[in-house]
Every structure is written in C-alpha cells, then in structure tokens.
C-alpha cells in the first residue's frame with residue numbers, strides 16, 4: 001500500500017499547484033491513498049468549506065489540520081459533518097467541533113489516520129502521547145498513520161519512537177520546511193520530522209518575505225499576505241506492508 005502525505009497547502013496558489021501535479025504523481029507512484037494537511041489552504045489562513053472541497057476534488061482523500069483549524073467559523077459545521085477532515089485529536093473534550101481520527105474504508109483494507117498537535121512552543125492542548133494511547137486503545141487498523149502537527153523536532157521524534165511498532169508511520173507538519181531525516185524506526189514505523197509545504201517558493205512559510213521581515217525586525221503587527229508563483233509541493237510516500245502494517249520505505253520529495 002502506497003500512502004502519499006502532502007505538507008501544509010498554502011492558499012489558493014498552493015491549492016492550484018497541488019491540483020496541477022497530484023494526478024500525475026498518483027499515477028507515477030501508484031498511490032493508493034492521499035493525506036494532505038489543509039490548515040492553511042484558504043487565502044488569509046485557515047481552511048474553508050471551499051478550499052477543503054477543492055482539495056478533495058483534486059485527488060486528496062483525507063485532510064488533516066492543526067493550530068489554524070478553527071480560524072474560519074464557516075468551517076465548524078463541516079468539521080462535524082465531513083468524516084474525512086480531521087482536527088488535532090488532543091483538543092480538550094467537549095469544545096472543538098469535529099474529530100481527531102478516522103478509519104478510512106478502502107474496501108479490501110482499512111487505514112487509520114490520527115491527527116495530533118504538539119504542545120512544545122504551541123498551545124497547551126492535552127498531552128499528545130496520552131491522546132495517542134487512548135485512540136490506539138480503541139483498536140485502529142494495522143495500517144495507521146499519524147500527522148503530528150508540531151514545532152519541535154524533539155517532540156516529533158519522541159512521539160514517533162513512543163509509537164514505533166504501534167503505527168505504520170508518523171510524519172510531522174506545521175513548520176512548512178521539509179526535513180531530510182526520513183527513516184524507518186527499529187520496530188517498523190516510517191518517519192519524517194516535517195513534510196514541508198505546498199506553496200510559494202520565494203516566501204517565508206508562504207508569506208511575502210517583506211512582510212515577515214517587517215514583523216521580525218520591527219515587532220509591529222503586520223497583515224500577512226501570501227506570496228505568489230512559482231510553487232513547490234513537498235511530500236513523502238510511505239510504502240506499507242498490507243499484512244504487518246509496517247513501513248517498507250519512506251520516499252521524500254519536492255515537486256517544483
């Protein structure tokens with residue numbers, strides 16, 4: 001089973017780039033399932049019903065999110081109603097709409113997807129390690145992948161080792177910068193600290209550099225506008241043994 005994971009899609013410019021390249025990539029690599037982080041897919045941050053639908057129409061099967069999941073109010077009912085859009089599972093009980101994990105039924109095989117958020121240099125959500133334990137105790141399929149939306153590589157890799165042998169893969173999102181540390185952990189869990197992003201190359205995390213320079217240099221509030229083309233699409237392909245659920249290989253690439 002080949003599962004493609006795509007890094008944070010940034011704005012309509014990133015969405016268009018994904019649509020232009022995903023179909024060919026799926027054919028080329030024999031992709032069975034596509035998971036994509038869509039937390040920044042709307043222009044002006046967050047995710048909207050329109051940007052989510054655009055990603056699905058472009059060939060994405062499961063959308064994960066992160067700290068920008070709930071920027072747009074119009075999305076709250078969609079989180080509740082659409083089973084293939086996730087938000088981090090470790091939001092406190094009873095507040096956030098939607099769900100943090102799912103089982104995707106592919107007929108002959110089922111695939112679990114879990115979305116978690118880090119708590120190091122991020123909002124103090126529930127402990128992601130305990131949240132993962134609780135979800136896995138519910139009995140997820142042999143093939144299960146985790147999108148760990150987090151800032152710190154130390155936290156990401158610790159969670160990956162914590163789940164090694166219990167899930168097929170752990171990949172990070174959120175930093176918008178792809179890491180070069182793909183590997184298979186000792187007990188068969190595929191790993192990459194961060195997938196990267198799908199968005200403008202000449203940007204800072206998708207944003208026009210002159211705006212982030214102003215923010216970083218002067219520390220004054222700045223409205224972040226997105227940069228424009230050319231774009232790249234950062235992703236990783238996890239090839240997973242259907243019988244054991246272990247990762248056989250992790251291939252990382254950047255489409256330009």
Ligand SMILES: [Fe+2]
Nearest residue numbers: 008039040174
């Ligand atoms: Fe993001």
Ligand SMILES: [Fe+2]
Nearest residue numbers: 066067068174
């Ligand atoms: Fe994020």
